[in-house]
Amino acid sequence: MFGTQITTAARASADLGFITEVPKVAAVDERTRSFGQKIAETLRLVNERVPLQRRVVHAGDHVCQAGEAFGHLYIINSGIYKVVTLSPDGREQVVALKFRGDWLGFDGLAHGEYSSDAIAMDTGEVWVIRYEALIEASRSERAILTGLHEAMSRDLVRERDSLMSVCTLSGDARVADFLRYWAESLEKRGLRTDQITLRMTRAEIGNYLGLTLESVSRALSRLARANLIGFAGKGRRDLRIPDVSALSAFVQDSVAPALLQ
Amino acid sequence: MFGTQITTAARASADLGFITEVPKVAAVDERTRSFGQKIAETLRLVNERVPLQRRVVHAGDHVCQAGEAFGHLYIINSGIYKVVTLSPDGREQVVALKFRGDWLGFDGLAHGEYSSDAIAMDTGEVWVIRYEALIEASRSERAILTGLHEAMSRDLVRERDSLMSVCTLSGDARVADFLRYWAESLEKRGLRTDQITLRMTRAEIGNYLGLTLESVSRALSRLARANLIGFAGKGRRDLRIPDVSALSAFVQDSVAPALLQ
């Protein structure tokens, strides 16, 4: 299954003559493979060596909540989750989206209580792990500790990407970049990427991207008009993405003018 | 218009009649104390138990660079640092500011190489620690591991705050929030906060906040006109902040209208 995706991607970029301009394709494939391996490896290790509790969640369920005392970390086995923080003055902000292999609850380490809500966006399963048990297990198996640190580091890097996206991209490009990120996240985990179901309202997407829901709606319409995406099904949350790399190209083109001068 | 807001805010905290409505003041003090303790504790522990190398840096020096192979973590003993990432398509983004007690290099854990530049903004000292040595030391002293995890978690929470700031605040409020953050960071570390020296150009501040340098300049002028800040010295990088809580109030007021409906 990975195979076909890769050939498709390779062909798409070859056909368009983009190889020299978009050398990222090969690099992404490389990282995709190693990332998938890393996730599987960590999941396996934790599963074997750390006492854990499996918990099935449904859309809207909280995995952990802001203010709750810290004690557990959560590894996502399946499902998609959003992380939402609430500021003291009442501002609400979607700060992250999480997929299989990602961890939840890291923000609780800092001050002894979680500082955000992690909410399931569809049915899924998380593994509940006592932090103490994890540390204990890591004493006999170093790779567990490494896996933990790598996961935290990935979170950090990812959130910096979000910040850069919000700070440097136009509205349309932010939406395109968001879709690219979503599709790539699925792709890295071996899930189908040609058709995706957004599990968020326009308002939530806008919140995440620092846009209003109307701007998100308009951006999606423009992307559809440009055939970068298509609407599948009768609802307007199912998208077809014929070519993810075309979305990347769109984002890059939108910043290119600024670089020419 | 600004004037009334400020006096109100100033009076609120001075009179103490509003304690119930503004419990943040006490809470911040509390957190300030414990945060300072925690920093000192971690620094002491690491200093005693982990082999490290002290390195003096000057403005413009790189502590670590994107692309460089990961191997070390860095604890800031003194100085102020900026963290800058460069996207594949050439966008540059200041993603974080770091002070005494913060760590540098976490982003290197994820993929075996650092993904950002950490650059000193003035003279300071960092402690260079081999990651392996740190893990080794943490086997005999659990608090070292805890300190590491708390530091990473703090980074995560902090960057989410940045994202929320950029996504939800107006330009002026973002600049005010930035100054508040800077002042509070100094305060938490026991440094003087009534007068601060910005070690960044308007362009860098704007980059960090998702604004142009002109917008930053205008925002600072407006804040000065409102007496929320004052310019000290003949350069325009030395600021007086008569009342940090007035800056917080300004930020909160700027979002209040949205909450009334």
Next chain:
DNA sequence: CGGAGTGTTGAGGTCTGTCAACATCTGTGG
């Protein structure tokens, strides 16, 4: 069927970016 929730689209206003001119500061060299 009807209502609630969600999504789309248009018109108009506002905030911020763009472009430009000018001011200020710093350091260099005469």
Next chain:
DNA sequence: CCACAGATGTTGACAGACCTCAACACTCCG
């Protein structure tokens, strides 16, 4: 000491991107 250039900061005029408000369409579900 002054002149000068370059870097940085300020301010104004204007344009454009995004937000706000509003009307309408679609889907789901009792």
